[in-house]
Amino acid sequence: MVDEFQLHGARIAVEAGALADAARAAAMITERAPSHRPIVIADANVAPRYAAPLAAALGADLLSFPPGEGSKVRAQWAALTDELLARQLGRDTVVVAVGGGVCGDLAGFVAATYLRGVPVVQVPTSLVAMIDAAIGGKTGVDTRHGKNLVGAFHQPALVLIDPLALQTLPAEHRRAGMAEAIKHGVIADEPYFHWIAAHGAALLSPDISAEFAHRLVLGSLGVKVDVVAGDERESGRRRILNFGHTIGHAVEHLSGYRLLHGDAVAIGMVVEARLGELAGLTLPGLADEVSALCVALGLPVRVPPEFSDDAIVALTRGDKKAQGQGARYALPARLGEMIPGDGSFAIAIDEARVRAAIAACR
Ligand SMILES: NC(=O)c1ccc[n+]([C@@H]2O[C@H](COP(=O)([O-])OP(=O)(O)OC[C@H]3O[C@@H](n4cnc5c(N)ncnc54)[C@H](O)[C@@H]3O)[C@@H](O)[C@H]2O)c1
Numbered sequence: 001m002v003d004e005f006q007l008h009g010a011r012i013a014v015e016a017g018a019l020a021d022a023a024r025a026a027a028m029i030t031e032r033a034p035s036h037r038p039i040v041i042a043d044a045n046v047a048p049r050y051a052a053p054l055a056a057a058l059g060a061d062l063l064s065f066p067p068g069e070g071s072k073v074r075a076q077w078a079a080l081t082d083e084l085l086a087r088q089l090g091r092d093t094v095v096v097a098v099g100g101g102v103c104g105d106l107a108g109f110v111a112a113t114y115l116r117g118v119p120v121v122q123v124p125t126s127l128v129a130m131i132d133a134a135i136g137g138k139t140g141v142d143t144r145h146g147k148n149l150v151g152a153f154h155q156p157a158l159v160l161i162d163p164l165a166l167q168t169l170p171a172e173h174r175r176a177g178m179a180e181a182i183k184h185g186v187i188a189d190e191p192y193f194h195w196i197a198a199h200g201a202a203l204l205s206p207d208i209s210a211e212f213a214h215r216l217v218l219g220s221l222g223v224k225v226d227v228v229a230g231d232e233r234e235s236g237r238r239r240i241l242n243f244g245h246t247i248g249h250a251v252e253h254l255s256g257y258r259l260l261h262g263d264a265v266a267i268g269m270v271v272e273a274r275l276g277e278l279a280g281l282t283l284p285g286l287a288d289e290v291s292a293l294c295v296a297l298g299l300p301v302r303v304p305p306e307f308s309d310d311a312i313v314a315l316t317r318g319d320k321k322a323q324g325q326g327a328r329y330a331l332p333a334r335l336g337e338m339i340p341g342d343g344s345f346a347i348a349i350d351e352a353r354v355r356a357a358i359a360a361c362r
Pocket residue numbers: 043044045046067068069072099100101102103105125126127128129132133134135136137138139147148165166167168169170173261
């Protein structure tokens with residue numbers, strides 16, 4: 001079964017098993033993004049299993065780079081761009097990014113900038129990429145000043161998602177991706193939150209069924225697409241996607257990025273839900289409910305003792321999503337509903353309260 005979404009010119013197709021038939025997947029890509037000379041980009045983990053058959057079916061060269069966040073840098077962007085230039089690829093090329101969020105952001109940024117922009121097709125293979133990174137058009141690289149600081153909005157022509165690729169995803173990345181799925185439930189879809197809670201073990205299993213993988217991806221996509229559709233450049237409701245991320249980014253940074261993003265977001269969601277409760281804005285009990293689901297899925301929920309309140313609060317101020325003096329937070333009113341505030345979905349909270357919420361999550 002194929003499910004489809006449209007988002008700012010991007011077509012998003014979800015089909016369990018789509019990558020097993022490389023010729024068909026290639027035909028879907030060519031139909032949506034015709035090119036004489038497409039180029040496929042993947043990291044070295046994903047290249048042999050998923051990208052090579054697709055590149056062969058497309059008659060395209062395959063460029064690969066070392067796996068990991070360390071590759072999401074300008075040097076790797078330059079190296080890949082030089083590979084395209086060396087092949088004298090013209091404006092009729094299409095970049096096909098196959099892999100996790102690192103590949104999608106990096107190859108997407110190559111496409112956004114090559115000859116001032118050529119089409120990109122995103123073929124996300126990690127849970128984070130399927131339900132988050134490949135959707136919404138954000139591309140970019142990290143710098144020593146911080147993550148994602150150099151980039152561009154570049155909507156893909158097609159996002160081709162095969163949820164069955166989750167079967168080969170390492171367990172820690174499946175777990176980390178589940179944090180974003182939980183987030184989607186909290187911010188906009190209460191039944192989805194409860195569905196995850198009811199099927200946690202099956203969703204984490206490497207033998208995840210086609211049906212469950214498909215439903216997992218669809219549930220999250222439905223939320224992300226709906227939120228991003230109304231707010232392409234992140235000025236209003238799209239900020240609800242930041243739930244768990246103000247504290248999460250601070251904790252992730254303090255860990256020296258040893259904590260996976262999803263693990264940091266799990267901690268961030270619990271702290272921020274607690275913050276909402278302490279501020280009298282969030283229905284009491286929500287923090288415990290989010291925490292229980294995270295724990296059931298193996299996600300961390302406690303703020304590591306070595307990260308001081310001062311360090312965390314200082315980093316929330318520096319968050320690029322912060323405006324003005326203190327950080328602003330996307331806070332839930334209850335499961336499935338966020339607090340609009342003045343329409344910005346970004347609520348200013350006294351830092352003493354933030355410290356109290358952190359203390360409650362030690
Ligand atoms: N652009 C956005 O809006 C957005 C949103 C969220 C996250 N991101 C970015 O995404 C990145 C994180 O993405 P990620 O968690 O996918 O990391 P990742 O791309 O590093 O993938 C995680 C690991 O899983 C491997 N992998 C991926 N799919 C696989 C599969 N099906 N089978 C086996 N191995 C597989 C990869 O090789 C890698 O080792 C971060 O850089 C983050 O900033 C971007």
